[in-house]
Amino acid sequence: MGETREPSTIAVEQRLDGPGREFTNAHLIGGGIASLASAAYLIKDGDVPGRNICIYEETGVMGGSLDGEGSPEHNYVIRGGRMFTEEAYTCMFDLLSFIPSLTAPGKSVKDEIYEFNARVKSHSNSRLVKDGRKIDASAMGLSNKDRLDLVAIMATSEESLGARRIEDIFEPSFFKTNFWYMWCTTFAFQPWHSAVELKRYLLRFIQEFPRIHTLAGVRRTPYNQYDSIVLPVTTWLKERGVRFLMEAKVTGVDFKYGPDGKAVERIHYRRGDVQHAVDVGPADLVFVTNGSMTAASSLGTMSSPPTLGTKAEGGSWALWETLASDHADFGRPSAFNGNVTESKWLSFTATLRDPTFLKLMEEFTGNKAGTGGLVTLIDSNWLMSAVIPYQPHFINQPEDVHVFWGYGLFPDQEGNFVKKKMSNCTGEELLVELWRHLRFDDHIPLMLTTATCMPCMMPFITSQFMPRVKGDRPLVRPVGTTNIAFIGQYCEIPDDVVFTVEYSVRSAQTAVYSLLRIDKDVSPLYKAHHDVGVLFSSLKTMFH
Numbered sequence: 001m002g003e004t005r006e007p008s009t010i011a012v013e014q015r016l017d018g019p020g021r022e023f024t025n026a027h028l029i030g031g032g033i034a035s036l037a038s039a040a041y042l043i044k045d046g047d048v049p050g051r052n053i054c055i056y057e058e059t060g061v062m063g064g065s066l067d068g069e070g071s072p073e074h075n076y077v078i079r080g081g082r083m084f085t086e087e088a089y090t091c092m093f094d095l096l097s098f099i100p101s102l103t104a105p106g107k108s109v110k111d112e113i114y115e116f117n118a119r120v121k122s123h124s125n126s127r128l129v130k131d132g133r134k135i136d137a138s139a140m141g142l143s144n145k146d147r148l149d150l151v152a153i154m155a156t157s158e159e160s161l162g163a164r165r166i167e168d169i170f171e172p173s174f175f176k177t178n179f180w181y182m183w184c185t186t187f188a189f190q191p192w193h194s195a196v197e198l199k200r201y202l203l204r205f206i207q208e209f210p211r212i213h214t215l216a217g218v219r220r221t222p223y224n225q226y227d228s229i230v231l232p233v234t235t236w237l238k239e240r241g242v243r244f245l246m247e248a249k250v251t252g253v254d255f256k257y258g259p260d261g262k263a264v265e266r267i268h269y270r271r272g273d274v275q276h277a278v279d280v281g282p283a284d285l286v287f288v289t290n291g292s293m294t295a296a297s298s299l300g301t302m303s304s305p306p307t308l309g310t311k312a313e314g315g316s317w318a319l320w321e322t323l324a325s326d327h328a329d330f331g332r333p334s335a336f337n338g339n340v341t342e343s344k345w346l347s348f349t350a351t352l353r354d355p356t357f358l359k360l361m362e363e364f365t366g367n368k369a370g371t372g373g374l375v376t377l378i379d380s381n382w383l384m385s386a387v388i389p390y391q392p393h394f395i396n397q398p399e400d401v402h403v404f405w406g407y408g409l410f411p412d413q414e415g416n417f418v419k420k421k422m423s424n425c426t427g428e429e430l431l432v433e434l435w436r437h438l439r440f441d442d443h444i445p446l447m448l449t450t451a452t453c454m455p456c457m458m459p460f461i462t463s464q465f466m467p468r469v470k471g472d473r474p475l476v477r478p479v480g481t482t483n484i485a486f487i488g489q490y491c492e493i494p495d496d497v498v499f500t501v502e503y504s505v506r507s508a509q510t511a512v513y514s515l516l517r518i519d520k521d522v523s524p525l526y527k528a529h530h531d532v533g534v535l536f537s538s539l540k541t542m543f544h
């Protein structure tokens, strides 16, 4: 099939009038927060007119992994419930400081989130549960050897750690401590994940050590992150003329080589049955979100389990693999997408039309909805956790409907009560397993009559945590290129940590300031480990 050829989005004649940002086009591949943030900074700090910016998104929805959708009739789904912290999320809160809230007139999204958290404070009274009872999670349970290993990994250079796994550093008993149960379920680490990434996390979030058992450092959005973040950001961009090319899958990028290095000259994308090619001029910019943690994710239903997708689904991995096969400096995607057994897990969203579960949970935990956060069942074979967010969790959620979210880190294990692998369970079976762990057995028949639960399998959800070495992730601005940047979770940014919205927004700031040569610093990386007070209280916690 032939390709339709298109000039770069704005009228080419305009560009001939003279150089300048008025005549710069920006092509952003992927509609996640990395691209949305890039578009916002191109406009705000780069003076690129919104009408010159085009975002190519292969699905029908913007926001990528930062999702939330549904209705009371058709069930709600959030693939994830996100936690942020005020100190560590400098880039994300910088972005949200100039985006107006849609639900709090006259306020920025940042102000709205800060005010919400001042009103609904996080303080878990029930972080860990065993044998149907909450346990004292303030006791970390670390041995002297564990403490030494923690200090050692923080002090070892990334080069020395190389592709080692976390389990190569610590004793097997470390993975049975309260510290590990809380750390691994808060951040979704597995023992086989990258030791380098754990080191970065320990340093980046060392200020959370003393409050890891209460999650008091966690900040949340008033609604799910699609409603509270993606919607206001896309609204702001639309008002400025940014074009959203939905259901447009980018399949390839052509380069030309000149004295300054290589430059993108064409983008190929598919929309419906038609293959398109769009020209990219020398003054134009291309931002590529390479890889996605939610690629190939699939939903089950109350009566059917989800299926396990592959990297062949969607354009995310395919595009990165195509680029990397031609350009050695564009990273090695196989380091991240090559082991689904180790990168997958399963989450679920329940829509409840009866208040029983929320009431039982409030009594059990001692937390009102929205104030507790993760409740982890440490004797669950699936290492299951559940979160009851503040209600309503969706802008369109009626008062008599409740939504909660949960996940399990070991989907290949058989349940303790439902004798099936978590990955083979229906929504109903997931609820039964959770509720039996909590000893809510008597109420299960009633609760099931009005509940629906949507399982979600994500084959690549922790792919960004897989062991990696230098060069596996491309630099945001690969050396020797002139008009391309890599953004998102699989580009290299020194010291910062993936599996965060912060990392994607930091990549966006870095890409925009560097490509446009803007004389402005990227929001500073919060380094709590330089603070003696924080170090002291963290050390004290390790002895608790």
Ligand SMILES: Cc1cc2nc3c(=O)[nH]c(=O)nc-3n(C[C@H](O)[C@H](O)[C@H](O)COP(=O)(O)OP(=O)(O)OC[C@H]3O[C@@H](n4cnc5c(N)ncnc54)[C@H](O)[C@@H]3O)c2cc1C
Binding pocket: 029, 030, 031, 032, 033, 034, 035, 056, 057, 058, 059, 062, 063, 064, 065, 066, 079, 080, 081, 082, 083, 084, 248, 249, 250, 251, 289, 291, 292, 293, 294, 315, 316, 317, 319, 347, 461, 487, 488, 489, 498, 499, 500, 501, 502, 504
């Ligand atoms: C279950 C879960 C829990 C999480 N918890 C937290 C948390 O507690 N705190 C936190 O900070 N973060 C959390 N995150 C992570 C955070 O949501 C992500 O890091 C962030 O949303 C990634 O954004 P991104 O734009 O970099 O990539 P993505 O959101 O993955 O966006 C990529 C987009 O590009 C599109 N795309 C890919 N390839 C192509 C192509 N070839 N053509 C066109 N379109 C393409 C995809 O469809 C997708 O929309 C969580 C995520 C999940 C899923």
